[in-house]
Amino acid sequence: MKACGVTPPSNQPVCGVCGAKLVKNGKTSAGRTRWRCKVCGSSTTQSRADVTRRAQLNAFLSWLLGKDSQKQAGSGTGRSLRFSTAWCWDIEVPQPDSTGEVHRQVIVDGTYFNGWCVLIAHDGEHVIGWQWCDRESKAAWAALFKAFPAPDVVVTDGGAGLRAALDQQWRRTRIQRCYFHIRAAVIRHTTLNPRLEAGQEVLALTRELM
Template identity: 55%
Template sequence: MSNPRNHPACGVCANKLVKNGTTSSGRTRWRCKHCGASTTQSRLDTTRKADFARHIAWLTSPQQRGDFATSTRTFTRRTQWCWNVQPIPPRNGEIHDQIMLDGTYFNGWCVLIAHTGTHVIDWQWCDREKTASWTALLTRIPAPMVAIIDGNHPLIATVKKHWPDTRIQRCYFHIRQAGHKHLTRRPRLPANRDLLHLYTALPKIVTLDEAASWTAAFASWEAEWEPFLKHRTYAKSGAPRPAHVRPWQKWWYTHIRTRRAWKLLSELIADEHLFTWLEVAETGVVVSRATSALEGGPNKAIKDFLRAHRGLSIDHARRGVDWLLYLRTEAPKNPWTFVTADAWAVDRQRPVVIKPETGREETKRLYGTGFSVEDGNGIQKGWGGRSR
């Protein structure tokens, strides 16, 4: 029969303990009158819950480990089991008007994120953005009305295959970045200056009429500079060849960067990926024209986390990113609900490394690490500084 009062038993002789003051931290100290053993009592459930709460608080803040415990080593030891707890993103099958898709890289890993503009839906770990990785993520999410993406070609192909009825809106920020990449910020050629002006005017468009005027201006630019875009350079013996030119090519386009910037806008207009956000707005659906909410939200949080907690192993860094993304879902549950007994039941001690045999027996006796009285390593007594 259990004792209804708070009278624990001694772990040495099993006799009843009595209170014997408190520790420096304020916890009750217990003492056995029979054998004199002293101890303190603790509840593992509340202790582990508090340790896990401090672990999550540390992951989601720029503070150091020592700020959450008496020392860094104490915090690391008490929260070591917390790395075994993995959050699971909620999947309720909700259909969204828009979903932003993008990937962010660190230490050879990439995490693909699906974001609604306000909260995270799901994520997928991979080595790089490729068709298999995007397929694993998109097949778990119902197709939205609009997918807002950057210029990743595997992502575009995956969206068209698995979400055939979803319209695509290319991110204006990434379009602008591509324009600066091809044309630079201060182009010298007149054709490049006019084309860069079209790039910079794109974010200022807010109506379909303005979009039609912009498209007409782009068509006028194409007609004006069509001969310029077709300029060719022919290979000459001993003349340097650009890096993009193959060894067997006899000629190549002279203004390749201008052509790349032109073809980007031309393909976006032909695929109808440029003004999707304006077209769906006519039906009363409001979607974004850029992935800024994703870039400045989860992606920035991941970079800040890795910067604040340098030195984490790859597994711990990934688990920390998992918690950052989960806590940014629409209705995250209490992290403690993911904790099971398996989290702290696993023995994580370092394996004992047994060194191989050295070889001959005489070598072991001469250079071994065993204790030997003949070596003069007997038990010494007395003050260590006294001479014999």
């Protein structure tokens, strides 16, 4: 009885012109292997798309998370970096896995980017979820909140539609207004140098509490 043998797949490239197998034919000035077709005589080099993409993604992340401008991170005017990494903007980032953990507190806020709004939930150490939308609204906040259990406390700036979404999804969660946004709201009404006594007292009380 003969042993069962499995022929491993071949990594030898084939000619893009006639389909025949290629043979090695020296190297290019850049050190890459040159391949030649013995049937039709065409010559070519092989490149791995996965290696190229990985290098482009690493360059994109280095620029995105670093301090360099596109010109400094790339070459020339930065156009080559923008061109080679344009596809990176279309990568769909998966949501964090829901563990079912009930967090002590969750900080929520919305920020705008390229005409879109992203609502973010943070537990004080890690981002636990986000929701893309065109603007802050009850529906958008509710979509974010229903992704995980209600926390004990939610810290918020009181964005549009947020309170209504909390009443719908996290009814028993206590609400803590963000100190920074409270102070900003007070200064917006009193200014930093209020002339009226009432404004001076409100600003002084705010500073004392903060």
